[in-house]
Amino acid sequence: MNKLNAKNIKEFLSQNAIYIVLAVLVVAIAIRDPRFLSITTFRDILLQNSTRAIIALGVAFILITGGVDLSSGRVVGLTAVLSASMLQTSDYVRRFYPDMPDLPLWLPILLAILAGLIVGLINGFIVSKFSVPPFIATLGTMVMVYGVNSIYFDLPPNDSQPIGGLRGDFTNLGSGHFLSIPIIVIIAIIISIIVWIIFNKTRLGKNMYAIGGNKEAAKVSGINVGRTLLILYAIAGALYALAGVLEAARTGGATNNYGNMYELDAIAACVVGGVSTSGGIGTVPGVLAGVLIFGVINYGLTFIGVNPYWQLIIKGLIIVTAVAFDIRKYISKK
Amino acid sequence: MNKNGFLLEMNNITKEFPGVKALDDVTLKVRAGTVHALMGENGAGKSTLMKCLFGIYKQDAGEIILNGKKVDISDSKVALDNGISMIHQELHPVPHRSVMENIWLGRFPTKSYGPLKFVDHKKMYQDTEKLFQDLNMDIKPDIAAGNMSVSKVQLMEIAKAISYNSKVIIMDEPTSSLTENEVEHLFKIIHALKNRGVAIIYISHKMEEILKISDEVTIMRDGKKIGTWPASELTTDMIISRMVGRDLTNRFPERSNKPGEVVLKVEGLTSPFAKSFHDVSFELRKGEILGVGGLVGAQRTELVEALFGLRSIQSGKIFINGREVKIKSPIDAIKHKIALLTEERRVTGIFPVLSVLDNTVIANLGRYIKPYLLLDEKKKKKDAGRSIEKLRVKTPSFKTLIKDLSGGNQQKVLLARWLLTEPEILILDEPTRGIDVGAKYEIYTIIADLAKQGKSIIMISSEMPELMGMSDRIMVMCEGHLSGFVDGKDATEEEIMRLATQFIA
CATH class of the missing domain: 3.40.50.300 (P-loop containing nucleotide triphosphate hydrolases)
Incomplete structure (x- = not known):
């Protein structure tokens, strides 16, 4: 009986490792400085990581199919610039479009999301039509999207100046509250729920797991693998785009360098959250926990005054150890 | 209709x-x-x-x-x-x-x-x-x-x-x-x-x-x-x-090999995994061809992979020429002059986009290192050329990528690769799988020649005629257990099948 309990505990620990790491981190930081445990801290961490969570959820779609998406960070940059450029106050002196009338809020956002969706479609098309490995396909689009964004950003009269003077109704998305909950957090929660439903309740989600788990099986079961990938990459692109829009709204501005390296943070959050890079495995709560772990590290370690360079080393260690432990669940020993 | x-x-x-x-x-x-x-x-x-x-x-x-x-x-x-x-x-x-x-x-x-x-x-x-x-x-x-x-x-x-x-x-x-x-x-x-x-x-x-x-x-x-x-x-x-x-x-060549003294002795080899091989003991003689028969799932591949250091063992002993040896990795196995021709030629055998030459010498590159760590191309070519000729590999040139050869010729290149390591014990796991009929006979001839030269051979095969036509003795496994030995000459298909299903519920 005792032995059984020990085994159960071990099983529980390994199945819930990420959540335990998260709890341990919070407790450890709180011991150093009890002020860490406050509503403000909690709200700040959620606020800072809402866009990160949306990007990571997008990346999770692709990782679960057994692919990888490097374009996410640059899509964030593109859509931040796109939406910001069309949502400046009319009396701002250096407007991107000096003579443009005020657009309804939803229009630039929709255009930006559409742009992200198109990049996703291009990714999906290259991967499924030409069988280019996702790493290479999205590496290509990542570089191209940055190029496109920089050209747009450099258009006169903007000439590569940071875009500022954003409209209040737009920045409200990033800094406003609804029932004292930040709106951006509410958006992230709604997106998480929608993604959870797609993953668990729809054919699309189940086909995604099947393609990542065994592509041949998916094919011989009559799944149109190419079309499914196309849709999944498009959804992912739209999610990055939404994150880019919110990032501009949250920070009240945009440059072409927005989102730089976010793709790696998103992949790190996913793998720490238990998404398998070889495909077929991953959950929404896991991804969110992965994002929060990095959020807590960023915020908490700064809070207790850890040197930012040390923070990088700690983050790197966490990525490697988390995956080294997690992978033990799946490795078939010889 | x-x-x-x-x-x-x-x-x-x-x-x-x-x-x-x-x-x-x-x-x-x-x-x-x-x-x-x-x-x-x-x-x-x-x-x-x-x-x-x-x-x-x-x-x-x-x-x-x-x-x-x-x-x-x-x-x-x-x-x-x-x-x-x-x-x-x-x-x-x-x-x-x-x-x-x-x-x-x-x-x-x-x-x-x-x-x-x-x-x-x-x-x-x-x-x-x-x-x-x-x-x-x-x-x-x-x-x-x-x-x-x-x-x-x-x-x-x-x-x-x-x-x-x-x-x-x-x-x-x-x-x-x-x-x-x-x-x-x-x-x-x-x-x-x-x-x-x-x-x-x-x-x-x-x-x-x-x-x-x-x-x-x-x-x-x-x-x-x-x-x-x-x-x-x-x-x-x-x-x-x-x-x-x-x-x-006339499906198999005449064999004139004479089994001699015991070179390999395995005692009670047991895998740490319950479903894998369990308490397997056998001997292999110099110049002997020992066939290994059984159904899919009999754990024959697992057994020989353990002998080659690819799988861990929980208990059991391995003796080579009377001395106990520990084989923990393929490097150990090669040192003890064991070679393994794996079952999945495409997955664990060939390096598809490397040339025939590179595929031949790759298990043996240590022999060709000159001072300053460069490889002796001339010697490589000489050795590879000799063994390719000996095994009658049909290839347009050394530079041909191995993936462009037929299955039978690929298998011969792999045999050449292992022969360059000068093994005494050759383990062949389904050596003629996916090879056309003509090439099979050539592979059989090579196996028979090697045995005649005094190499000891363990040959896993799921093809009954091959097993009976090529082996001096046949060891039959079932569900990880050794179910018995039969003599190669007077084995019958029924007897092997009976042993192969002995422990199946």
Whole structure:
């Protein structure tokens, strides 16, 4: 009986490792400085990581199919610039479009999301039509999207100046509250729920797991693998785009360098959250926990005054150890 | 059904892969409510033909007529939509998903909420339960497919193929991982399907199964159809001789090797894993060819991989020339002059995009290091050239990529690779799998020569004639246990089969 309990505990620990790491981190930081445990801290961490969570959820779609998406960070940059450029106050002196009338809020956002969706479609098309490995396909689009964004950003009269003077109704998305909950957090929660439903309740989600788990099986079961990938990459692109829009709204501005390296943070959050890079495995709560772990590290370690360079080393260690432990669940020993 | 009474006609199907004509003008006609067996050696083209029927491959020429209508099967979805389903030879589970998701993959039942459509888990669970009940299978719908035994996975795949309510069911080696009782059970299911008018195309290497279950038998050889006969007119010998297509007496070279003193002694070798090899003891003599027989899952490959240091052992001892040795990695094994020609040539043998030269010397590069760590190209070429010549590898040049050679020539390059390490003990795991008939004889000749030179050989083979024709002694395994030895000369197929199934419940 005792032995059984020990085994159960071990099983529980390994199945819930990420959540335990998260709890341990919070407790450890709180011991150093009890002020860490406050509503403000909690709200700040959620606020800072809402866009990160949306990007990571997008990346999770692709990782679960057994692919990888490097374009996410640059899509964030593109859509931040796109939406910001069309949502400046009319009396701002250096407007991107000096003579443009005020657009309804939803229009630039929709255009930006559409742009992200198109990049996703291009990714999906290259991967499924030409069988280019996702790493290479999205590496290509990542570089191209940055190029496109920089050209747009450099258009006169903007000439590569940071875009500022954003409209209040737009920045409200990033800094406003609804029932004292930040709106951006509410958006992230709604997106998480929608993604959870797609993953668990729809054919699309189940086909995604099947393609990542065994592509041949998916094919011989009559799944149109190419079309499914196309849709999944498009959804992912739209999610990055939404994150880019919110990032501009949250920070009240945009440059072409927005989102730089976010793709790696998103992949790190996913793998720490238990998404398998070889495909077929991953959950929404896991991804969110992965994002929060990095959020807590960023915020908490700064809070207790850890040197930012040390923070990088700690983050790197966490990525490697988390995956080294997690992978033990799946490795078939010889 | 059309006027000729055939539910399915595959007419004049031809399929070419780079360098091989896998199917050459093959015609197959199947009646409703019958079991049509498809037989032939490995590489005869049976699976390729079925893959054309199921839309995995597209035939280069020929037509498929179903119910009197010509159909163009461009992918598996079209096949399924036309009432053709398939039990695949390579099992295809999605390991981390549940059994029910595996079964209904590609056609999940859904529930609509206005414009939104969600997968109906409850219906899926109930349908799966009902399916298993109808088929009298004991599988839980909600456990992960990857957590089940291989035989359960195979049963799941059988249930899946049946659940499409197809008119034609292709069964490509459906019993490869099943126990005897499960095979009996499958046969009952097949009878029920026949009574419902379903046509079953049945591929198997097991003669007794074929003669027991099938109505008609089509035999293929080297991508061509040999003929179709009613099963009642055939005997095992007739099938074999038509499959092989030549005089059975001369399939193996004369051997003049003389087994000498014991070079390898294995005592009580046991794997740490319960289902793997257990308490295996045997001896191998100098210049001896020891065949290893058994069914799929007998753990023969696992045993020799452990001997080669690829798998861990829990207990047991290995003696080479009377001295106990510890083999923890292939490096140790090579040091002790052991070589392993692996079963999966493409996966664990060749380096497809490296040249024939590189493939030959790669296990032995240490021998060619000059000062300053550069490799001695001249010496490499000399050695490789000599062994390639000795084994009569047919290759345009050294620089040819090995993937462009035929299977038989690839296998010879791999043999050359291992011979360069100057092994005393050669382990050959299915050395002639997927190799055409002519090249097989050449491989046999090489094996016989090596034994004559005093090399000791362990040869795993699933082909009975090969096992009996090439071995001095045959060691038979069953479910990880050693079930016995028989003498190569006077072994019978029945005796080996009896040993191979000795421990199967």
